[in-house]
Amino acid sequence: MVGLAATFGSGAMTNSINDFDDADLFLVTGSNTTAQHPLIGSRIINAVKRGAKLLLIDPREIPLAEFADLHLRQNIGTDVAVLNGIMNIIIEEELYDKEFVETRTEGFEQLKEIVRKYPPHVVEKISGVASRDLKKAANMYAKADKAMLAYAMGITQHTTGVDNVKSCANLAMLTGHLGRPATGVNPLRGQSNVQGACDMGGLPNVYSGYQPVIDAAAKKKFEDAWGVAALDDKVGLTITDMMIAAQKGELKALFVMGENPLMSDPDTSHIEQALSNLDFLVVQDMFLSETAVKADVVLPAASFAEKEGTYTNTERRVQLSGKAISPPGEARPDWRIICELSTLAGYPMNYSSPADIMKEINAVTPSYAGITHERLAGGYGLQWPCPNVEHPGTPVLHKDKFSKGLGTFLPCEFKPVAEMPDEEYDFMLTTGRIYYHYHTGTMTRRISILEREAPEALLEIHPDDAKKMGIRNNDVVEVTSRRGAVRLKAEITKRVPQSVVFSTFHFHEAPINLLTNSAYDPVAKIPEYKGCAVKIRRCV
Amino acid sequence: MTRTRTVCPFCGCGCSFYLLSERDRVTGIEPSPSNPVNKGMLCVKGWNAHEFIHSPERLTKPLIRKHGEQVESTWDEALKLVADRLLDIKKQFGPRALAFLASAKVTNEENYLFMKMARATFGTNNVDHCARL
Ligand code: SF4
Numbered sequence: 001m002v003g004l005a006a007t008f009g010s011g012a013m014t015n016s017i018n019d020f021d022d023a024d025l026f027l028v029t030g031s032n033t034t035a036q037h038p039l040i041g042s043r044i045i046n047a048v049k050r051g052a053k054l055l056l057i058d059p060r061e062i063p064l065a066e067f068a069d070l071h072l073r074q075n076i077g078t079d080v081a082v083l084n085g086i087m088n089i090i091i092e093e094e095l096y097d098k099e100f101v102e103t104r105t106e107g108f109e110q111l112k113e114i115v116r117k118y119p120p121h122v123v124e125k126i127s128g129v130a131s132r133d134l135k136k137a138a139n140m141y142a143k144a145d146k147a148m149l150a151y152a153m154g155i156t157q158h159t160t161g162v163d164n165v166k167s168c169a170n171l172a173m174l175t176g177h178l179g180r181p182a183t184g185v186n187p188l189r190g191q192s193n194v195q196g197a198c199d200m201g202g203l204p205n206v207y208s209g210y211q212p213v214i215d216a217a218a219k220k221k222f223e224d225a226w227g228v229a230a231l232d233d234k235v236g237l238t239i240t241d242m243m244i245a246a247q248k249g250e251l252k253a254l255f256v257m258g259e260n261p262l263m264s265d266p267d268t269s270h271i272e273q274a275l276s277n278l279d280f281l282v283v284q285d286m287f288l289s290e291t292a293v294k295a296d297v298v299l300p301a302a303s304f305a306e307k308e309g310t311y312t313n314t315e316r317r318v319q320l321s322g323k324a325i326s327p328p329g330e331a332r333p334d335w336r337i338i339c340e341l342s343t344l345a346g347y348p349m350n351y352s353s354p355a356d357i358m359k360e361i362n363a364v365t366p367s368y369a370g371i372t373h374e375r376l377a378g379g380y381g382l383q384w385p386c387p388n389v390e391h392p393g394t395p396v397l398h399k400d401k402f403s404k405g406l407g408t409f410l411p412c413e414f415k416p417v418a419e420m421p422d423e424e425y426d427f428m429l430t431t432g433r434i435y436y437h438y439h440t441g442t443m444t445r446r447i448s449i450l451e452r453e454a455p456e457a458l459l460e461i462h463p464d465d466a467k468k469m470g471i472r473n474n475d476v477v478e479v480t481s482r483r484g485a486v487r488l489k490a491e492i493t494k495r496v497p498q499s500v501v502f503s504t505f506h507f508h509e510a511p512i513n514l515l516t517n518s519a520y521d522p523v524a525k526i527p528e529y530k531g532c533a534v535k536i537r538r539c540v
Numbered sequence: 541m542t543r544t545r546t547v548c549p550f551c552g553c554g555c556s557f558y559l560l561s562e563r564d565r566v567t568g569i570e571p572s573p574s575n576p577v578n579k580g581m582l583c584v585k586g587w588n589a590h591e592f593i594h595s596p597e598r599l600t601k602p603l604i605r606k607h608g609e610q611v612e613s614t615w616d617e618a619l620k621l622v623a624d625r626l627l628d629i630k631k632q633f634g635p636r637a638l639a640f641l642a643s644a645k646v647t648n649e650e651n652y653l654f655m656k657m658a659r660a661t662f663g664t665n666n667v668d669h670c671a672r673l
Contacts, residue, residue, distance in 0.1 A: 193645060205665070236667060238668050279625075285599065292599075297622050299622075303593050309650060315554075331599060334647075341619050342653075
């Protein structure tokens with residue numbers, strides 16, 4: 001969420017899920033919403049049925065396309081060009097919100113400079129989107145009263161992910177679709193507590209509440225609160241850099257809590273090498289995941305139903321979840337395991353309950369200061385920032401000013417996908433999720449009804465491509481990239497454009513991340529899952 | 541039968557539902573009718589979220605690798621081993637030779653403690669999570 005933080009000073013969804021009921025227009029890009037966020041997807045569909053407009057920017061014919069007033073199917077990885085093209089038209093035709101730009105933003109001249117280079121005919125060449133569609137899109141978005149822009153990993157999982165996000169933010173600021181109900185820039189977070197893991201400082205550069213580790217005052221504050229002499233004042237390694245350091249032998253030990261990087265991360269064979277190269281690997285999980293199989297020690301963890309605690313959803317709403325049953329066998333809640341381990345390692349942690357831990361979070365994290373278990377138990381959650389126990393929470397961010405004061409236009413130039421198809425690897429592979437499964441499938445693949453509906457990985461391929469290669473529905477094909485090969489069944493469908501194939505990473509039988517490129521965005525360090533070059537052959 | 545209000549463990553919508561349980565078994569799910577996020581609805585994943593909880597494949601004991609095999613152990617042995625090995629490596633190679641991956645699936649309280657452990661107990665800022673996904 002680095003892109004949004006740079007633009008607005010805060011990196012979360014600016015508006016709320018309930019706002020989806022009131023918007024006049026949705027611009028949805030890089031989000032297969034009905035699959036990844038079904039309940040938000042259905043709100044969009046209901047709003048469209050009552051008259052709201054839907055503008056979709058996505059290379060695939062995703063289910064939402066059926067409801068779209070306009071669907072731009074750009075070439076993979078050309079998002080910045082398309083968004084610049086739309087802004088070019090908005091500025092050219094003076095459709096932008098002059099008052100908002102003048103009073104709330106800075107850097108408009110720089111934006112104009114860059115965007116000028118992206119007139120519709122240039123963008124059409126890069127992205128394959130017709131000029132007249134770009135013009136229509138620009139008019140629709142700029143002229144709407146309340147327009148909500150929503151995106152997901154189709155925007156962030158590129159080597160240009162941060163640029164994509166900044167471009168979305170530029171567009172919303174240019175048109176003044178920010179700081180009011182049913183507007184805003186809304187990243188839809190993929191997992192139940194991604195937002196919370198970030199908020200709590202599960203990042204190499206910040207403590208909880210995004211307080212930077214390189215800030216002397218923040219460091220001092222946490223040293224005092226935690227009673228330690230000297231905290232590390234240098235930014236740590238991102239997951240991508242951890243894997244590189246492990247391969248080089250500089251990283252010796254890795255402790256993984258509730259994650260499965262061996263399935264979820266790109267270029268799996270490199271990750272496997274990196275993990276094997278460690279002296280010591282600990283995995284704490286509910287299941288013996290692909291990663292846990294490699295571990296020196298595996299610690300059995302409780303599921304969500306077996307412990308108490310809070311989760312923060314994509315709209316910054318912190319909700320309390322209760323304990324229904326006890327964990328199986330000797331499994332324990334993660335927080336208890338951490339307390340014991342830390343105590344054994346010489347730093348005692350004596351918390352009596354998650355509510356007790358939350359008190360410490362309240363004390364050191366300004367945006368969570370007023371979010372206590374007591375308050376949460378009586379209601380339906382609180383949206384941060386919530387600076388004190390009287391505060392009702394914040395459904396809309398950046399109302400009168402941005403977290404950082406003025407919003408900054410950070411214009412970006414278009415850069416192509418790091419690994420473009422060539423003569424040998426002539427297809428572009430893009431990856432995503434399907435409705436019936438979740439992430440690496442450790443949980444959903446153990447649910448029978450979901451397995452029944454979607455028991456195996458499929459490779460989506462366009463009918464014309466399939467015909468050329470003599471591939472029929474359900475034929476087994478081999479997909480090969482410069483990093484590995486995977487076999488799976490073909491599904492012939494016009495959901496994908498020609499020369500593009502699509503699959504998911506839910507299935508360990510067809511670990512699609514063996515193929516994906518670990519080339520990553522230089523700032524956010526998010527790998528390019530959404531585009532890499534592959535070749536395809538039918539297996540006989 | 542007991543009803544316990546929980547949050548769906550899957551996507552970032554954060555739908556809320558009640559787990560119905562009897563004698564330490566979850567028997568069903570009932571969406572929260574008044575929660576502003578899902579207003580009584582759930583998707584197919586949420587409706588079936590309880591099933592994996594009782595999967596026979598759940599881990600029930602710590603495992604330790606001995607002579608190449610992962611074998612069951614006690615908590616005391618496993619935790620002692622983890623603490624000793626991490627402290628050893630820290631002593632020999634410095635705190636930056638250790639790294640910690642937090643989780644987008646566990647609670648806020650747990651993620652907070654986890655990053656506190658990385659930073660305060662073991663002295664490293666090498667903490668990240670897989671949600672760059
Ligand atoms: S019920 Fe479906 S939409 Fe709601 S949080 Fe769970 S997975 Fe997401």
